[in-house]
Amino acid sequence: MPDASTSTVAPAPAAGRSAAAAQRLRVGQFLLASVLMGAHVVFVISIGTWTEVPAVPLWSWAAVTVATYVAFYVALRSGWSERLRDPSMTQHQVVASLVFAGVSYLFLGPVRGLLPGAMLVVVCFGMFKLRVRTVLGVALLGWLVLAAAVGLHLALAPPPVDPTLDLAHLFAAFVMFMAVGLLAGRLSRIRARLTAQREQLNEALARIEALAHRDALTGLFNRRFADEVLLQAVQRQRRQPHPPLCVAIVDLDHFKRVNDRHGHAVGDAVLCAFAKVGLATLRNTDTLARWGGEEFLLILQASDLMAAELALERLRTAVAAQPLALDGGDTLPYAFSAGLTAWRPGDALAHLLERADRALYQAKAEGRNRVVTL
Numbered sequence: 615m616p617d618a619s620t621s622t623v624a625p626a627p628a629a630g631r632s633a634a635a636a637q638r639l640r641v642g643q644f645l646l647a648s649v650l651m652g653a654h655v656v657f658v659i660s661i662g663t664w665t666e667v668p669a670v671p672l673w674s675w676a677a678v679t680v681a682t683y684v685a686f687y688v689a690l691r692s693g694w695s696e697r698l699r700d701p702s703m704t705q706h707q708v709v710a711s712l713v714f715a716g717v718s719y720l721f722l723g724p725v726r727g728l729l730p731g732a733m734l735v736v737v738c739f740g741m742f743k744l745r746v747r748t749v750l751g752v753a754l755l756g757w758l759v760l761a762a763a764v765g766l767h768l769a770l771a772p773p774p775v776d777p778t779l780d781l782a783h784l785f786a787a788f789v790m791f792m793a794v795g796l797l798a799g800r801l802s803r804i805r806a807r808l809t810a811q812r813e814q815l816n817e818a819l820a821r822i823e824a825l826a827h828r829d830a831l832t833g834l835f836n837r838r839f840a841d842e843v844l845l846q847a848v849q850r851q852r853r854q855p856h857p858p859l860c861v862a863i864v865d866l867d868h869f870k871r872v873n874d875r876h877g878h879a880v881g882d883a884v885l886c887a888f889a890k891v892g893l894a895t896l897r898n899t900d901t902l903a904r905w906g907g908e909e910f911l912l913i914l915q916a917s918d919l920m921a922a923e924l925a926l927e928r929l930r931t932a933v934a935a936q937p938l939a940l941d942g943g944d945t946l947p948y949a950f951s952a953g954l955t956a957w958r959p960g961d962a963l964a965h966l967l968e969r970a971d972r973a974l975y976q977a978k979a980e981g982r983n984r985v986v987t988l
C-alpha cells in the first residue's frame with residue numbers, strides 16, 4: 615500500500631532481521647554448540663571411566679560444564695542476555711568452552727592428543743562473530759588453560775615422566791590457535807566490507823524507491839504514485855463508502871504567461887513554491903502530487919466536500935499571501951483554479967477524475983482563481 619501522506623518519504627526497506635528472528639538464530643547457534651559440548655562431555659566421561667580417572671574430579675568437571683551450559687541457555691531463552699552488548703554471548707560461550715575443554719586434558723589419558731583439535735573447533739566458532747583481537751585473546755586464554763592442564767598432568771604423572779608428547783600437543787595447539795586467530799582477521803575484514811556494502815545498497819534502494827515515487831522538480835509525489843494511491847482509495851471506497859473521499863485537480867492560472875514573461879526558471883520556481891505552500895498548508899493525510907506540467911492532484915481521504923472546500927480555500931489564501939520572491943526584491947503573485955469532486959457510489963476512478971476535470975474547466979471558464987465543486 616503506498617504511503618499517501620504529502621510529507622512522508624517512501625519508507626526504506628527493512629534493513630535487518632527482526633528481533634525474534636535474531637533471537638531464534640542465537641538460540642539455534644547455542645544449541646549446536648551445546649550438542650558438540652555434550653558430545654565432548656560424554657566422550658571425556660567414557661574415556662575417564664575407562665582409564666579409571668578418579669570419579670570426583672571427573673564428574674565434578676562434567677557437572678560444572680553442564681550447569682554452565684544450562685545457565686547460558688536460561689540467559690538466552692529468558693531474554694536476560696539482551697541487556698549485554700552481545701546478546702548471543704558468543705565470547706562468554708567460547709571462553710567457557712575453552713576452559714572446560716582445556717581442563718578435560720587431565721581426564722583423557724592416552725587420547726588427550728585429540729583435544730587441541732577439539733579446542734580449535736571452539737576457537738573457529740568465535741571467528742565468525744568476534745573481532746580479531748578478541749579471537750586472539752580467547753585463543754591465548756584457551757591455550758594457557760591447556761598449558762596449565764599439561765603442566766598439572768606432567769606434575770601428577772608417575773615417574774619416569776616423558777614430556778615430549780605433551781609439549782608437542784601444546785606447541786601444535788599454539789600454532790593452530792594463532793593461525794585461526796589470524797584467519798579471523800581476514801574474515802572480520804570481509805565481514806566489515808560486506809556490512810558496509812549492504813548498508814550502501816539499502817541506502818541506494820531507499821533513494822531509488824523515493825525517486826520512483828517523487829517528482830524531480832517539486833519533490834511532490836509523482837503521477838504514477840498518485841495513480842496508485844487513488845486507485846486503492848477508490849477500491850476502499852467501494853468496500854466501505856465512509857469516510858468520504860474527495861479529489862481535486864489543481865491548475866496554476868496563466869502559467870504560460872509566467873514562463874513567457876519571466877522565463878522557464880521562474881516558472882519552475884513557481885511550481886516549487888506552490889508545492890512548498892501545499893505541503894505546509896494541507897494535512898499530512900492528504901496527498902498532493904504533481905499530475906503533470908502545472909497541474910496537481912489533491913487526494914483528500916476521510917474528508918467530505920465541505921472539509922475539502924475549506925482545505926482548498928485555505929490553500930488559495932496561503933498561495934495568495936505568499937507570492938514568489940524574485941531577484942531584485944520584486945514579488946510574483948500567482949493563483950490556481952481547482953475542480954473538486956467527491957466519490958459517489960458506483961464511481962470508477964475514471965468517473966471521479968473526469969468530474970474533477972470538468973469542474974476545473976468550469977473554474978477556468980468562470981474567471982479562474984477559484985474552486986468549483988461538482
Ligand SMILES: Nc1nc2c(ncn2[C@@H]2O[C@H](COP(=O)(O)OP(=O)(O)OP(=O)(O)O)[C@@H](O)[C@H]2O)c(=O)[nH]1
Pocket residue numbers: 831865866867868869870871873877878879880881882885906907908978982
Ligand atoms: N516552467 C515550467 N513550465 C511548465 C512545466 N510544465 C509545463 N509548463 C508550462 O505550463 C504552461 C501551461 O500553459 P497552458 O496549458 O496554456 O495553461 P495556462 O497558461 O496556465 O492557462 P490556464 O491553465 O488556462 O490558466 C505551458 O507554457 C508549459 O510549457 C514545467 O515543468 N516548468
